[in-house]
Amino acid sequence: MQNEETYLQSLLNKRKIVRKYIETNKKFPALKTIPEYAIKIPTAGFSRGIEIIHISEKKNILQIAKYSNEDTYVEKGYDKWISNSLSLFLIVINEEAYHKRYMQIDKNTSTNSKEWEIPYWYVDAGAAMMNCMLLIEETGLKSGFLGSHNIAKDKIKKHLSIPSEYLLLGFITAGLEKDIDVEKKSSKKRKLTHNEYFSK
Numbered sequence: 001m002q003n004e005e006t007y008l009q010s011l012l013n014k015r016k017i018v019r020k021y022i023e024t025n026k027k028f029p030a031l032k033t034i035p036e037y038a039i040k041i042p043t044a045g046f047s048r049g050i051e052i053i054h055i056s057e058k059k060n061i062l063q064i065a066k067y068s069n070e071d072t073y074v075e076k077g078y079d080k081w082i083s084n085s086l087s088l089f090l091i092v093i094n095e096e097a098y099h100k101r102y103m104q105i106d107k108n109t110s111t112n113s114k115e116w117e118i119p120y121w122y123v124d125a126g127a128a129m130m131n132c133m134l135l136i137e138e139t140g141l142k143s144g145f146l147g148s149h150n151i152a153k154d155k156i157k158k159h160l161s162i163p164s165e166y167l168l169l170g171f172i173t174a175g176l177e178k179d180i181d182v183e184k185k186s187s188k189k190r191k192l193t194h195n196e197y198f199s200k
């Protein structure tokens with residue numbers, strides 16, 4: 001007998017990045033509750049330097065679409081991805097919270113947080129991002145992710161009153177999928193999991 005997929009396993013299996021959403025007036029009240037659960041992440045040293053902003057007012061979504069250069073993508077033939085989102089979840093990083101925490105007496109034998117090979121604030125931000133995606137999946141909507149590398153970060157910070165020293169990871173988008181594509185991705189994947197020993 002095959003083991004049944006658990007609920008979490010099914011959410012993980014169904015999750016995929018969707019960048020095409022239907023315009024809709026349907027309400028999804030569960031979206032509002034996402035940040036309070038998504039923020040339940042482990043943070044290095046309990047630094048608590050990750051925060052989540054939920055954006056659901058149409059005027060703000062449209063402004064962010066503008067600052068994300070959506071127009072240039074639409075001109076190239078892509079869909080209005082950000083503007084058609086029902087909610088955006090912006091993950092912001094307070095790096096200073098980590099340095100403050102790791103300067104405390106109980107951390108004085110730890111590697112200086114400014115010298116970490118892998119800065120844990122990015123790790124923790126990724127955990128919050130994944131929580132948002134799974135919680136969106138649970139509402140029946142689909143998630144996408146727009147990283148902050150190509151957007152007008154300073155204008156967005158100003159518009160949303162975010163302190164200038166905070167870093168923006170990017171927006172997790174939530175919307176109703178336009179062209180439902182149930183096709184599984186190619187199974188010709190590079191092996192990414194290993195049993196006991198690293199193997200090719």
Ligand SMILES: Cc1cc2nc3c(=O)[nH]c(=O)nc-3n(C[C@H](O)[C@H](O)[C@H](O)COP(=O)(O)O)c2cc1C
Pocket residue numbers: 015016017018019145146147148
């Ligand atoms: C850190 C990170 C940054 C990403 N940035 C973008 C982005 O800026 N724009 C975008 O369209 N997709 C972005 N993606 C989505 C990836 O392209 C997507 O996760 C990948 O193609 C795998 O697809 P799947 O998530 O549907 O399995 C990003 C994903 C991650 C994890």
